[in-house]
Amino acid sequence: MISVLFVDDEPVLVDVGRLFLQRSGDFSVTGCFSAEEAVNLLQKHSYDVIISDYQMPGMNGIDLLKIVRNEYGDIPFILFTGRGREDVAGEAVNMGVNFYVQKGGDPKLQFADIGHKIETAVERRRALLAIRESEQRFYDIINFLPDATFAINMEGDIIAWNREIERITGTKAEKMIGRRGYTHSVPFYGKRRPMIIDLLLHPDPDFERQYPSIQREDSTITAEGVLHLSDKDHVFLARASFLFEKAGKPAGAIESLRDITRQKASEEKLRRIITHLPVGVHIFRTDDQGQLICYKGNPASKNIFGSDRECEAGIPIEYLFSGTDKERICSVCHNIAREGGTKCFSEVQIISGNTTKTYDLTVFQTGPGEVAILFNPGERQ
Template sequence: MYSILYVDDDEILLSVNKIYLEKNGDFSVDLASSATIALERIPAGKYDAILSDYQMPGMDGIALLKEVRQRHGNLPFILFTGKGREEVVMEALNHGADFYVQKGPDLKGMIAELKYKLNRAIERRRIGDDLKRSRQQMTDIINFLPDATFVIDTRGRVIAWNHAIEKMTGCRKEDILGKGDYEYAIPFFGERMPMLIDTVLQDPPALNQPCSGLRLPENKISQNLFAPRMNGGRGAHLWVHAGPLCDADGIVEGAIETIRDISDVHRIKHDLDQSLNANRGFANILPVGVYEIDLVCQLTFANTITYEMFGLVPEDFNLGINILDYIADPDRERAFREIQGAAKEGSSSGKEYLLQKSDGSTFPALIYGAPVIDPETKQPVGLRGVIIDLTRRKQEALALFESEERLKLILAGGDIGVWDVEMRNLAVHDIYNWCHSTLGYDFEPGKPLTVNACKALISPHDLPKIISAFYRHVEGKTPLFESNFRAQRRDGLWVRVTVRGKVIERTADGEPLRITGMIYAMSREPESDDPLTRSDP
């Protein structure tokens, strides 16, 4: 039931019309015999509408309408007029009357028109109030959003501009609300131009500003773009999201755009990309293979050497490379277990595997790995490390072994021994076999002899010339340390020997650190006489 204040100076009409209006229970009608009385009652009456005669003494209906609009806003107002008063009707409508009803002899028809127009005026006001409240709620919600947000209607006029976008752009909402013609683009781009929000209202969407990462999930659009006008002309990288605003029936009434300044994120990403490129560039100059795999051994990064090791090219990466496919069958299962263990338990100390190239050939390699840890979950997500091709190392080791074996045969056949002296501790190495075969002594293998122990085997008569030859070489006066002397065998007999050597390592001050050389018997026949009783020939 709607509450109506009916104003008329004709008390008969007041009573009659009240009866008819209240007849079906749709209206409750209060009566006022003058405009002055009506203005006194309106504040306390909570009326849904005012019904007023035009011609009344003192203050007519137009004057009452003006007062009602000034004091009570859009309170529905219907004016009674007589026939032939078109100028009154026009004035009433110009001052905000919702409807007018002409008086006439057809009372039943007049009352029906009154009821219809009262209902229309009241419902229209309620719809308007609901819309206003809804928009206010929307405005309040938008103002509480932490991201810069604005809303336009279907004609492109700004109807909401929240606090965050005021702070971002420096443009107050009082200066932008109600404006269209792409006014909202000026704070971002310095000119009027369509923004992402406008594409929501277009079919198909069209963008005029430089952008990247455009996505169209259903009827919402998001993109990354650069706004050159932001930050005093330094510009800003923005993430923008826009979508339609619809009423309860799904009819589009406007669009909303949310803007987030991601300049810091963009800067961090740029720095991260630079760091990543630097790391990968560094990896490409290393002389070993550098790799990164996930927990199922799928390759996520490899440097140039790694591709070359396996006979691959970087384009193969896009096809997917699983490192297990390039480990030979005998080692594949072990490799998978050890890779999983290294990812979970920590870095690998280095394991040797037989690896397989794309052409099927194999080569030995040493693989080191350390877990890749997710910074958020602190859990391993993969493994990164290095691959060292052992092919050349093994070939060199084999060649060295064969060379050493040949040298041993030569030394054994010629009764020749080698020796190596560390000057720091005067320890003599590698002479055990010769001492045993030539002199008959059984020194403990692996335990170094001392220079003093060796001097005890030399004839005292020969020591001075040996020492002299040594110092002449150390001082650079001779290219080699060379001398002949007599050494006593275990059975007491004497053997003439020759020793040759050279300093192969010195300190920064030139002091000898290491001397190496050879020793051999000049004759296989021992001498029995005492060397002290005669001099060397």
């Protein structure tokens, strides 16, 4: 049901309008006979649309329109004017009237046309309100994210800059929203330059080489980098992903930055501990193809697989296991590399040269996209 406030100093016209509208559509019509009375009603009730005559004693329709726009926003407003009042129509358009209608002619046809205009204006406003509410929810979510987060549209205009990124950069959103040309990078680097979010929208292989840890997965890029903020170097994990329109077309991108400085310090401490462990440890990293590749092992890991080296660098994790354990262990390792966690496996058989050895394995994440496998000799070995 669409609620209509009909304002006209001619009671008969108000009654006729109410009759035609309520018979022809899903309308509930409240009538009043002056703009002053309409203002009083608006203070007490809300309406989906206002229809007002222009020429009335005291306050006219344009005066009422000005009050509505100043105090009640974009409520659809339809203005009745007499013939030959193009000057009034022009002023009404400048004030934000939705439609203006000249009085006269067949009342049935005229109010049928007004009914159509009411439905059109109300549908447009409801659609606009839905978009505004959706945008507000998006901004509210962005603001409450714990990670520093910003977003840009396809033209590079900054459309979101949340509270956490304000805090770490000291730059307020009002200074950033609407700016373009890599302006989002200035608070971090002191100059305009691409960031991870820009590599998502506009891939640049040469520039990507500045991020050795960069990973692409579907519509997301992840990379680590060092930023100088508050007179200190901080290690950040950056993640950028597309924003999509309802139809699935990219509308922009969003990037979040998580300060992992303490985590990296802890990882380095862990690596030093691993180096001095009396049992073998191999560390695997996820490459660009999503494979876990061995890149490092501690001194105690020598000869686990019949090799004199600490780690067969570049060997995929799938090459290290065989039999029924292979698929299960490799699947768990990939999952832990992505999401973290720890998993233990008992009595896993490893082929070492011409012999078979049994180990208890412990798998744990040592960093994003990275796992370590601890090889503890079984009791029967």
